[in-house]
Amino acid sequence: MIQNNSVCDIGFIGLGVMGKNLVLNLADNGFSIAAFDLDISKVEGVIEQDKAESGLSTARVIGCTSYTELLSRLKPPHLIVLSVPAGAPVDQVCENLIGAGIQPDDIVIDTGNSLWVDTVAREKKYKNNFILFSSAVSGGEVGARFGPALMPSGSPYAWTRIKPIWEAIAAKVDDATGKPIERTKPGDIVTEGEPCAAYIGPAGAGHYVKMVHNGIEYADMQIICEAYQMLRDGLALSSDEIADIFALWNKGPLESYLMEISVEVLRHRVGEDQTPLVDLILDKAGQKGTGLWTAVSSLELGTPAPTIAQAVYARSISSFKDLRVKASTILSGPELITLDKNEKQAFIAQLHDAIYSAKICAYAQGFQLMKLAEKEHDWQLNFASIAKIWRAGCIIRAAFLQSITEAFERNPELDNLLLDDFFAKQLSKHQMNWRKSVSNSALMGIPTGAISSALSYYDSIRCAVLPANLLQAQRDFFGAHTFERIDKSTGKKYHVNWSTPTRDMVEIG
Numbered sequence: 001m002i003q004n005n006s007v008c009d010i011g012f013i014g015l016g017v018m019g020k021n022l023v024l025n026l027a028d029n030g031f032s033i034a035a036f037d038l039d040i041s042k043v044e045g046v047i048e049q050d051k052a053e054s055g056l057s058t059a060r061v062i063g064c065t066s067y068t069e070l071l072s073r074l075k076p077p078h079l080i081v082l083s084v085p086a087g088a089p090v091d092q093v094c095e096n097l098i099g100a101g102i103q104p105d106d107i108v109i110d111t112g113n114s115l116w117v118d119t120v121a122r123e124k125k126y127k128n129n130f131i132l133f134s135s136a137v138s139g140g141e142v143g144a145r146f147g148p149a150l151m152p153s154g155s156p157y158a159w160t161r162i163k164p165i166w167e168a169i170a171a172k173v174d175d176a177t178g179k180p181i182e183r184t185k186p187g188d189i190v191t192e193g194e195p196c197a198a199y200i201g202p203a204g205a206g207h208y209v210k211m212v213h214n215g216i217e218y219a220d221m222q223i224i225c226e227a228y229q230m231l232r233d234g235l236a237l238s239s240d241e242i243a244d245i246f247a248l249w250n251k252g253p254l255e256s257y258l259m260e261i262s263v264e265v266l267r268h269r270v271g272e273d274q275t276p277l278v279d280l281i282l283d284k285a286g287q288k289g290t291g292l293w294t295a296v297s298s299l300e301l302g303t304p305a306p307t308i309a310q311a312v313y314a315r316s317i318s319s320f321k322d323l324r325v326k327a328s329t330i331l332s333g334p335e336l337i338t339l340d341k342n343e344k345q346a347f348i349a350q351l352h353d354a355i356y357s358a359k360i361c362a363y364a365q366g367f368q369l370m371k372l373a374e375k376e377h378d379w380q381l382n383f384a385s386i387a388k389i390w391r392a393g394c395i396i397r398a399a400f401l402q403s404i405t406e407a408f409e410r411n412p413e414l415d416n417l418l419l420d421d422f423f424a425k426q427l428s429k430h431q432m433n434w435r436k437s438v439s440n441s442a443l444m445g446i447p448t449g450a451i452s453s454a455l456s457y458y459d460s461i462r463c464a465v466l467p468a469n470l471l472q473a474q475r476d477f478f479g480a481h482t483f484e485r486i487d488k489s490t491g492k493k494y495h496v497n498w499s500t501p502t503r504d505m506v507e508i509g
Contacts, residue, residue, distance in 0.1 A: 008034040008062060010165070011070045011080040013093055015042040018137065019083030021144035022111070022169070024050060027060040028187055029168040034073035036064040053186035067100035078106040079161065086114040090122070098129050106130045107158045111137045113214070113290055116207035123154060123203040133158040134203065135166065136210030138394035146183045147171030147190065149394035150197035151213075151386075153206030159199050170197035171393025178402030180392035196389040201379045208297075208373055209386060212366045215294025215308040217396050218287075219362035220258050222311035222450040227355050228262070230437070234337075234444050235344055239266040239276040245348060253356055256398035285315040294369070303372045305365040306457050307358065310449040333445035347440060353430035354437035358454035360427060363404060364417035365457065371415070384408035418461055427458060482508050 012023050015037040023033050023046055037043050043063040050059045064070040071078060080102075082093055090110055097108065108130050110119065123132045133155055139148035150166050152159060172181040172193030181193040200206040224246075231237045231245065243266035250259045268277045291312045298305035317324075339347060367383060374381045387405040391397055407420040417423055438455050441448040460466065473496075475481040482493040493508040 007075050008032040008073050009075065009079070010034070011036070011064075011074045011078060012083070013037070013067075013070070013080065014083035015039075015046050016083065017141050018111070018144045020046045020049070021141055022081070022083060022137070022148075023061060024053065024186065025145055025147070025169045026165070027054070029165075029189060031165060031168075033061045034064050034070050035061050036067065036070045040065070067096045071097075071100050071102060076106075077103065079109070079165075080106065081109045081111060083111050086112045087118070090114060090118075094122070094126055094129075094132075098126075102130045104128060104130060107155075107161060108132055109152075109158075109162065110134045113210065113288065114207050115289075115293060116204040116211060119153075119207045120204040131155050131158050132203070133162065134206050135162070136206050136213075138210060138213055138390075138396075139171065140395060143171065143393045143395075146185075146188065147196070147393050149389050149392065149397070151200050151206040151210045151389065152197065153200040153209075154203045156199070163197075163199075166197040167195040170195040170389075172196070173388070173392045175388075178391050178399070178405070180397065194388065196391065196393045198382070198385045198389050200386070201381060204377070205379050205381065208377075209370060209381070211290050211293050211297070212370050213390065213394065213396060214290035215305065215311075215369075216362055216366040217258075218291035218294070218311035218315070219307045219365075219450055220256070220359060220396055220398075222314050223307075223355055223358045223362065223454075224258055224262055225314075226441075226446075226448045226451050227351055228266075230351055230441060230444075230446055230448065231348070233446055234440065235339070235347060239278055243267045249352055249355075253400060254352065254359075254398075257395060258398075282321070283318055284321050285318045287312070287315045291315070294366075297373065298365070298369050301369065301372045301376060303365075303369050304457060304460070305369055306453040307362045307365055307450050310453040314447075314449055334443060337444055347437075350433040350437040350440065353433035354451050354455075357427055357430050357434040357458070358451045359398075360400070360417070360423055361454035361457050362450070364423070367404070368416050382412075383414070384412065416461065418458065431458070 009031045010026060010033050012019065012033050012035045015023065015035060020042070023035055026033055027050055035043055035046060047059040047061050047063055050061050054060060062073055064073060080097065082090065084090055084093055090112065094108065110132065113136065114134065119134045126132050133152065135150055135152035137144060137148045137150060143149065147170055150170050152162060152166060172190045172195055173179065174181055175194040181190050183190045200209050228242055231242045243263045246259055246266065247263045250263065266276065266278055269275060270277050270280070291308065295305060295309040295312050298308065370381055370383065373379070384405050387401050387408060391401045403422055404417065407417060407422060408414055411420070414420060418427065434455055438448060438452050441452070472483040476483050476495055477498045480495055482495045484492060485494060494505055495508050496503050496505050
């Protein structure tokens with residue numbers, strides 16, 4: 001029981017949705033917390049919620065009214081968790097802690113969605129003031145409360161102090177089956193199973209991995225939304241009928257958190273006439289930047305992530321609502337196609353395989369991006385471990401993450417997930433239905449940028465000879481950019497004097 005003069009295990013700054021639920025999670029697992037927020041009502045709110053959920057007369061959380069009081073309430077060396085918006089707010093809190101007297105051996109953990117390069121810069125900036133550690137958190141509000149996936153990185157020494165705490169509050173998985181061990185109500189504690197928390201690497205590595213996680217999340221969500229539109233507009237199905245299909249799919253290889261919540265959303269009704277809520281929601285999607293950061297990183301590193309990028313573009317084009325409404329009255333599409341019962345069943349089966357195949361490609365793009373980043377930044381990422389911690393607690397948790405884990409356990413040096421025997425066979429098995437589904441979307445005039453781009457990615461990866469030979473010739477023609485030849489030594493560069501009548505070819509270097 002915490003008394004007002006007690007010394008706490010952990011300081012916590014930022015009691016928004018994620019912060020509040022992480023505090024309650026920590027309390028459930030036996031840790032005492034000194035909590036601070038600029039909004040005093042949030043401090044009072046988490047204390048009252050803790051009392052109500054624990055059934056104790058005294059809360060397991062002490063409220064603080066200043067940074068100085070927060071530090072005074074903690075056991076030295078201090079351990080402080082931040083749950084504040086990425087960017088300037090993180091630096092502002094760090095500066096305030098310095099002003100309050102934080103010490104060089106104290107640890108500050110940034111749990112927000114900070115841009116990874118900002119994390120690297122902050123570790124250097126504050127190294128003489130305190131130890132900055134980062135730990136991205138995935139799982140949203142429910143994950144934070146009952147077990148998130150955690151992607152920590154930074155000082156190995158700091159991790160030794162943080163590890164038992166993070167493993168206690170993280171989601172847990174039965175490692176033999178890959179199935180989450182559910183914790184669904186306040187006071188639940190799960191001690192068995194493998195924690196979805198593993199040290200990722202040096203400063204910035206954890207936030208980079210979380211960034212890619214969110215990029216995959218963008219793609220996964222968009223793929224499901226495109227399937228929804230195919231069923232809604234292509235087959236004129238109701239939200240309940242689509243929910244029934246998604247619920248059935250969620251019992252097979254498409255089993256995932258995102259599919260599960262899509263079913264719930266589609267079934268939810270509001271108002272006296274019980275209108276499906278999804279039909280009343282404005283079709284303008286928001287974004288907070290992590291998907292964009294992932295797409296930009298893929299361009300910077302020169303590794304393809306077209307499905308992730310298309311998911312970002314899809315959100316962008318949705319924001320042009322007025323333009324789309326106007327264009328819908330000007331630009332024509334194909335004539336409506338009517339399908340009979342058997343054709344509809346085939347359409348649905350084809351769409352199932354298209355979603356499954358596109359998801360595999362989206363994950364393949366994300367893991368290949370992390371592999372290139374590992375080389376670029378001299379990290380040592382354990383991809384089997386990353387897949388493991390994504391099996392529960394996070395937004396992209398899905399049944400087939402167990403297969404991804406096994407793929408990297410078989411071959412830690414796997415260049416691309418599509419080259420793993422299991423996934424190669426899955427794509428080979430489902431590709432014709434995938435192709436038919438993409439054809440259906442084109443013939444019906446229904447946009448499926450994510451699903452279609454994934455198919456193009458698959459076909460590009462499996463194509464031994466791409467038309468880049470012509471592209472290189474074009475570049476050499478107008479810009480003397482040179483090219484290599486397949487009949488000459490590797491690394492030799494050539495240029496054609498295109499402006500001369502004889503068009504002589506010369507070797508460059």
